[in-house]
Amino acid sequence: MDQDRFVALWSRCCGRRDSADALFMGIEDSYSEPHRHYHTGAHIEHCLRQFDRARDSMEDANAIELALWFHDVEYDPQSPNNEQESAERFKRSATGMMSDDLVEQVCRLIMATIHDYAPQVPDEQYVVDIDLSSFGLPWNEFVIDSRKVRNEFPAMSDREFAQKNIGFLRMLLDRPSVYSTEFFKAQLEAPARDNMRKQIALLQSSCS
Numbered sequence: 001m002d003q004d005r006f007v008a009l010w011s012r013c014c015g016r017r018d019s020a021d022a023l024f025m026g027i028e029d030s031y032s033e034p035h036r037h038y039h040t041g042a043h044i045e046h047c048l049r050q051f052d053r054a055r056d057s058m059e060d061a062n063a064i065e066l067a068l069w070f071h072d073v074e075y076d077p078q079s080p081n082n083e084q085e086s087a088e089r090f091k092r093s094a095t096g097m098m099s100d101d102l103v104e105q106v107c108r109l110i111m112a113t114i115h116d117y118a119p120q121v122p123d124e125q126y127v128v129d130i131d132l133s134s135f136g137l138p139w140n141e142f143v144i145d146s147r148k149v150r151n152e153f154p155a156m157s158d159r160e161f162a163q164k165n166i167g168f169l170r171m172l173l174d175r176p177s178v179y180s181t182e183f184f185k186a187q188l189e190a191p192a193r194d195n196m197r198k199q200i201a202l203l204q205s206s207c208s
Helices: 003-014 020-031 041-057 061-070 082-094 100-114 122-131 139-151 158-173 182-206
Strands: none
Touching: 003 020, 003 061, 020 041, 041 061, 041 122, 041 182, 061 082, 061 100, 061 122, 082 100, 100 122, 122 182, 139 158, 139 182, 158 182
16 A cells, blocks of 8 residues: 555645554554455555546545545444444544545545445545446456455355345346446446356356
């Protein structure tokens, strides 16, 4: 993870650098927790590369980048509240250093990564599309990521994991489009749908 990049972002958003380096170290430690296999610093780096490709189309690029850094900072595979806890951690870190409006905006963007609805607000759409962008990777990379996600649920049976994953993939496929922004829709919609359909077929065969 790029410490200089994070420190520059934090400094831009609050007008001061103090505490940014220590804050980065805490974030890096969180993304390095041993129970993580997919939700690691590598996922954040992937998201930031996608962000860089699309940033010129965003309304508030700084808010989106902050949300991407923090959106999985709290991650327990057994918890239903990871996004809420990640948003609260950002809020604790940023309150008093950034404007209240920016803090609340970033928290809303983090909460959009629950993926329980198709976002309508443009910056939420970019955060969600970036978080889902790995679904549009080449098939072999998609399979590697899928295995990493599976490794985060060691206590779950293969059948239970398959059913849960199939449900999530079908929810995305049932939307008019997986991606909400024209930028990501044009580049990733077709490969993502193909990957998800193939993955559903594999999961179904594994638990039949």
